[in-house]
Amino acid sequence: MTQEAAVHLSGVTKRYPGVVANKDVELKVMPGEVHAVVGENGAGKSTLMKIIYGMVRPDEGTITINGEETHFRSPKDAIDAGIGMVHQHFMLADNLTVLENIILGSEPVSGVQIDFADATERIRSLGEAYGLKLDPSVRVEALSVGQRQRVEIIKVLYRGARILILDEPTAVLVPQEVDDLFDSIRELKAEGQTVIFISHKLDEVLSIADTITVMRGGETVGTTTPDEVDARQLAEMMIGSELPNPETRESTVRDEIILDVEGLSLSSEDGRELLSDITFSVRAGEIVGVAGIEGNGQAQLVDSLIGLTTEATGVVKLNGENISDDVTRDRRSDGIGLIPEDRHRQGLLLSSPLWENAALGHQYGAPYAKSVWIDKKGAREQTAEIVRTYGVKTPSVDVPATALSGGNQQKLVVGREIMANPHVLIAAQPTRGIDIGAQAAVWEELKQARADGMAILLISADLEELIGLSDTIHVLFEGEFVAELDPSEVTPETLGTYMTGSARAETA
Amino acid sequence: MTGGKLLTAVVAPTIALAIAFLLAAIVLRLVGIDPGFAYAEMWDFGTSTESLISGVNRAIPLYVSALAVAIGFKMGLFNIGVEGAYLLAALVAASVGALYSITPVLHVLSILIVAAIVGAIWNGLAGWLKVTRGVHEVISTIMLNFIAFSFSAYLLLNFFQADSGGLTVATAQIPDTGWVPSLNFALEWFGVEPRAGSDLHGFLVIAALLGIFYHYLVNRSRFGYDLRASGINASAAHASGVNPNSMVLKTMMISGALAGMVGMSELLGFSHQYVQDFPRGFGFDGIAVALLGRGHPAGMAFGALLFGFLERSALILDLRDIPREIVTIMQGVIVLTVVIVYEVISRYVQRRTVAAAAAATAGADDKVEVGT
Secondary structure (H helix, E strand, O other): OOOOOOEEEEEEEEEEOOEEEEEEEEEEEOOOOEEEEEOOOOOOHHHHHHHHOOOOOOOEEEEEEOOEEEOOOOHHHHHHOOEEEEOOOOOOOOOOEHHHHHHOOOOOEEOOEEOHHHHHHHHHHHHHHHOOOOOOOOEHHHOOHHHHHHHHHHHHHHOOOOEEEEEOOOOOOOHHHHHHHHHHHHHHHHOOOEEEEEEOOHHHHHHHOOEEEEEEOOEEEEEEOOOOOOHHHHHHHHHOOOOOOOOOOOOOOOOOEEEEEEEEEEEOOOOOEEEEEEEEEEEOOOEEEEEOOOOOOHHHHHHHHHOOOOOOEEEEEEOOEEOOOOOHHHHHHOOEEEEOOOHHHHHOOOOOEHHHHHHOOOOOOOOOEEOOEEOHHHHHHHHHHHHHHOOOOOOOOOOEHHHOOHHHHHHHHHHHHHHOOOOEEEEEOOOOOOOHHHHHHHHHHHHHHHHOOOEEEEEOOOHHHHHHHOOEEEEEEOOEEEEEEOOOOOOHHHHHHHHOOOOOOOOO | OHHHHHHHHHHHHHHHHHHHHHHHHHHHHHOOOOHHHHHHHHHHHHOOHHHHHHHHHHHHHHHHHHHHHHHHHOOOOOOOOHHHHHHHHHHHHHHHHOOOOOOHHHHHHHHHHHHHHHHHHHHHHHHHHHHHHOOOHHHHHHHHHHHHHHHHHHHHHHHHOOOOOOOOOEOOOOOHHHOOOOOHHHHHHOOOOOOOOOOOOOHHHHHHHHHHHHHHHHHHEHHHHHHHHHHHOHHHHHHOOOOHHHHHHHHHHHHHHHHHHOOHHHHHHHHOOOEOOOOOOHHHHHHHHHHHOOOOHHHHHHHHHHHHHHHHHOHHHHHOOOOOHHHHHHHHHHHHHHHHHHHHHHHHHHHHHHHHHHHHHHHOOOOOOOOO
16 A cells, blocks of 8 residues: 555554553554444543544654644644544534534634525535535424434534544434435545544444454554454454343243333324324333334333323323323332433433432432432442442442443443332333443343343334344334334344334234 | 542632732722732731621621522522512511510521511512423512512511601511520630620521531432432433422522521621611622532632621721722622632543543453553
């Protein structure tokens, strides 16, 4: 290869007090290629990307961009050098329009006015060139997750990026959106853009990347191409051990019905039906899966079951008792556990210590509270127990939740819910955005809880997870259960056809 | 962790104070006054026994007001209505307290309860408006302040005014069973004998108890947990079973009950009746003190004492032909710099904590070599 690399890192080392986050990292990204960087959380991917993007300065090593050695002091330098980053958690202002979000910070000016016409024109042409179609005048709050991501990508392109870093871009997307994203990435590549794609979803990496660099324990353990490896080999490079597997072995379904939902319906204020006539039940020791493309009523279903939405009609019974009119607090203390789909939004108090986070949702009694007081000692002990049992990596139970990696935050949430031993656990996207190791741990815990007789409602966008864990799968499409499927007979492909509404089956 | 806490708790206010004094010095210099001279005069005057007592007396209502504001802050509610609530509560409590005479301690307690109830109802109105009509509490409490000013004047003139024959419009005197005695006797134990007329208000003790109450309520009770959780992440608190509406209502009422206590040191310790020019402004200054103390019970005590001291020592400036508004400027700058410096330092501490946690957990991973 005589061509100059777009990004070339050599011998890059970054130390934090006591440990090395990146050690002697070698990364060579050629111009116009899609280069995937894979590795577990904590493998050093994020630090590495922050180094490329100028957010973190390496202690040793050289960074060469397009043949020129660089020393970025801040992301601004990186942007000036044509590097753009799309973060996993979007950084958009909900109440501004797409246009305003994109030009924010680099507004085109004519005189003292912002030249909106010019900006609109540029956004449209960017959108057309890269297959990123968007209406610039729409407010961001009205957009789906996939569309928001497009806004982020266009924003980066708008600033003239030639090298794009996409940090776990598919973690928040549903399969169809992933396809759209990949089409866009191919367009970007065709136009000569260089894409660095961070992921731990190996199938995706294999389908989109030209080159793959694997990281483990802060080091780059190898570079390969999709032709040379399959998913299993890649995963083994990543974790250096045997692969996890979501499959549950034998049925543990018992007779008693724990959660019984009948005719649950919900309409939006403008009369749209968000949920219509949802009927199902979950037995002890059973995992009932709910498949569906995001936005088909999953959030409303969870909110109605947990009592956050009070407008729903229909009957919800817990252990035979009608709880349809109960408030959230009663439902939770009666034994409904919740792993929320977005742990940052509904599951954690990021700035509070871990022990206060462990108490969240369980602050009404032992071990977290005694009469009207919070029992700090009991709560800390319980949290230490969760940390031990569920392998949450943390220096103590007193650090703020924000100090933990996503996978460890999720383990804490999963741990506190299962540890509370609810009658029914609502697990919404329980492994979203976490790495393979943590994913395997969460699956294992769910399986164990099921074996112990817990009733679990699993709402997931990960079809393999659904098929592997569930005893029964319902498909949610436009607020309706359109099919009930047996996971032992269904493939992701057939599940996909139900999810997109192109097939319907009679529910049993 | 403790290093980080110490850093934010001590370094931030110290830096803020230094910046505030520096900026005020620049302003003084600009108007042609030697800042060294002004500060020396303030210090000399402000540290006399009488000034210190007066400073503490000023700090008491400020502190109680800060507590009332801070409890709202903890769940992201901005109660601007402490001002109106305490005036109204003082008026009603003064009138009710003057009607009877019972055992001293009980009399005081009953007056306090009346004041707390009036304050709770008045600020509770704002909570009720927010819950039922979605009116933002900043708007409603500002409006309720104006209503309280006029309403209390109306009530005083038409219903609660005593026929004293004097020139002042005031309620009847509360019998001395309803007075809170001065703490000068305690000062004398330490060999401090203030001049006649310089009394350390006994309400200091009650204010300290309210501070302890605040601490336990916010930091130790289940209610406080729900309160703080709602302030940090309302969606997560809701999902955990906290009813946001009842939380808003309860918090506004507790804030109002504390607001009702603001005027009590003046009423029970000094004037013993509600006069038409009952001291005002503690409700607004309390917002500044709450910000200054970051909602921490000890921090707010420090802030209240600082403000009390500054206001007292400002009195000398007039006599030396120095505009005493300089103190108001300093107060404003202190609050601003504290907010900014605190934010900067807490970000720094948070980054450090995150890095340390990442380092500690990565250290548990044997694949990562420990650097030298």
